Amino acid sequence: MKKIAAILGILVLALAAGAGGALIAHYYWKNTPVVTTKTPSTPHTISIKPCGASDLDATLKPAMGGGTAGSTYADLTLQNNSKSSCTVQGFPHIQLVDSSSNAVGSPAEQDTTNGDGTLITLAPGKTATATVRFVADNYPAGTCKTGATAAKITLPGSTGSLNASSSFTTWCPGFSVTSLTQ
Numbered sequence: 198m199k200k201i202a203a204i205l206g207i208l209v210l211a212l213a214a215g216a217g218g219a220l221i222a223h224y225y226w227k228n229t230p231v232v233t234t235k236t237p238s239t240p241h242t243i244s245i246k247p248c249g250a251s252d253l254d255a256t257l258k259p260a261m262g263g264g265t266a267g268s269t270y271a272d273l274t275l276q277n278n279s280k281s282s283c284t285v286q287g288f289p290h291i292q293l294v295d296s297s298s299n300a301v302g303s304p305a306e307q308d309t310t311n312g313d314g315t316l317i318t319l320a321p322g323k324t325a326t327a328t329v330r331f332v333a334d335n336y337p338a339g340t341c342k343t344g345a346t347a348a349k350i351t352l353p354g355s356t357g358s359l360n361a362s363s364s365f366t367t368w369c370p371g372f373s374v375t376s377l378t379q
Contacts, residue, residue: 245318248275248283250357257348257361260328271329271365273350273374277319285325287314287353288376293345293368294360301345302368305329307376314376325377332371341369 253275260270273291277283291305308330317325329348345366351358 245282245284247354248277248279248285248319248352249355250352250359252277252279252283253352253359254278255348255350255359255361257329257363257365259364267333267335268371269331269333269365271331271363273327273329273348273361274324275319275326275350275352275377276324277321280321282318282320284316284318285352285377286316288374289327290351290353291329291374292349293342293363293365293372294347294349295344296346298349302342302372303370305372305374308373309376311375311378314378317377317379319379323379325379327377328375330371330373331365331367332369336369341367343367 256274256276257271258274260272262270273289275285275289288307293301295301308328310328319325343366345363345368347360348363348365349358349360
C-alpha cells in the first residue's frame with residue numbers, strides 16, 4: 198500500500214508541475230522515489246528595428262582624396278544616436294534642397310558599385326556610410342541647378358527624413374549614391 202501511495206503522490210506532483218514543464222517520475226522498488234524535471238527550452242528571437250530618421254544623425258562631408266576628373270565625392274555618414282541598436286540597408290534616397298526645402302535637381306541615382314547593400318546593424322554611436330558623387334558643372338548653360346544648401350535623406354523602408362548641411366551647392370546630371378556600408 199505504501200508503494201501505491203508513493204506512486205500516487207509522485208503523479209500528483211507531476212500533474213501540478215505540468216504548467217512549468219514536464220515532470221518525469223520514477224519509483225524504484227527500494228522505496229526511493231526519483232523525480233526529474235525537464236523544462237522545454239523556448240528559442241528567443243531578438244528583433245532589431247530598422248533605423249528611423251529620429252534614430253540617426255547625418256553628415257555630408259568631402260571625401261578624403263577629393264574626386265576624379267569631372268567629379269567630386271562626399272561621404273554621407275549616418276550615426277545611430279539612439280539608445281538601442283537599429284538596422285539600415287540599401288541606398289539612401291538623397292535629394293539636394295535649397296534653404297526653403299525645395300528640390301534642387303533630381304534625386305541621386307543608385308550607383309551599384311558596392312552592390313545592393315547588406316543589412317547593417319548599428320549599435321548606439323556606430324556609423325554606416327555611402328559615397329555620394331557630385332558631377333562638375335561642365336554642362337551647357339541651364340543643365341545644372343544651383344542653390345542647394347542641404348541634402349534631404351530618406352532611408353529605404355523608413356518614414357521621415359533627415360537633413361545634412363552641404364557645401365555642395367550645384368546639382369548636375371550624374372549625381373549618384375552608393376549603397377550603405379560599415
